[in-house]
Amino acid sequence: MRAMQRVTAKICGLSTPDTVDAAVRHGASHAGFVFFPKSPRHVSFEQAAALTMRLPRHVGRVGVFVDPEEAVVDQAIRIGGVDTIQLHGKEPPERLAALRARHPGIAVWKAVPVRTRADLDAAARYRPVADLILYDAKTPEGTLPGGMGLRFDWALLDGFRHPQRWALSGGIDADNVADAAGRTGARLIDISSGVESAPGIKAVDKIAAFLQRVATL
Numbered sequence: 001m002r003a004m005q006r007v008t009a010k011i012c013g014l015s016t017p018d019t020v021d022a023a024v025r026h027g028a029s030h031a032g033f034v035f036f037p038k039s040p041r042h043v044s045f046e047q048a049a050a051l052t053m054r055l056p057r058h059v060g061r062v063g064v065f066v067d068p069e070e071a072v073v074d075q076a077i078r079i080g081g082v083d084t085i086q087l088h089g090k091e092p093p094e095r096l097a098a099l100r101a102r103h104p105g106i107a108v109w110k111a112v113p114v115r116t117r118a119d120l121d122a123a124a125r126y127r128p129v130a131d132l133i134l135y136d137a138k139t140p141e142g143t144l145p146g147g148m149g150l151r152f153d154w155a156l157l158d159g160f161r162h163p164q165r166w167a168l169s170g171g172i173d174a175d176n177v178a179d180a181a182g183r184t185g186a187r188l189i190d191i192s193s194g195v196e197s198a199p200g201i202k203a204v205d206k207i208a209a210f211l212q213r214v215a216t217l
């Protein structure tokens, strides 16, 4: 009999060596670095390079972008050392196809903002071009498209046939992650605000508590 895949986690919006080290020490599968100047978690390519260098090979290095210019993605990969592109803007499937062609060997993830059941339909459009769909809470107009600590109604995923590999994010923390994974069946959980003491300030103790909880799932 095959063992059930355990739950893994991506800690997003890392910007300091001590919080990167905490994520690794406590078993994160992925580390996320935000390349979006409006975000309090924004890092430069050089900062990202210094942080990704600390990661062991088995930890994914995810660059988070919002409708990025080509050069931004190029430099995040070449200088920053990211191996996965996570897109949070209005990028159409054609943009993902172009990024795949330009960056062979780099995974491409698409965030799908969710408020209603109909929002889930967008996932199917990305099936041929995305390695993973990240269901995230839809945020209010004029605010950041992610990292807002908002959650959507997980019941929307009940009975939904996922077109491809997927992950769950939005308003998750150490207290609700068991419910989030149990209710939805998610095997990869993405978190940002839930392991912070203030927007953009990751907290080592919260990262530890969250990942210790994930390890029990």
Ligand SMILES: O=C(O)c1ccccc1NCC(=O)[C@H](O)[C@H](O)COP(=O)(O)O
Residues within 6 Å of the ligand: 012, 013, 032, 034, 036, 039, 040, 041, 064, 065, 066, 088, 136, 144, 145, 146, 147, 148, 149, 150, 151, 169, 170, 171, 172, 190, 191, 192, 193, 194
């Ligand atoms: O985190 C940001 O500042 C951010 C800015 C712009 C686009 C995306 C961003 N974050 C994406 C993430 O992967 C977050 O982890 C995800 O939205 C969940 O955030 P949270 O609800 O705060 O856990």
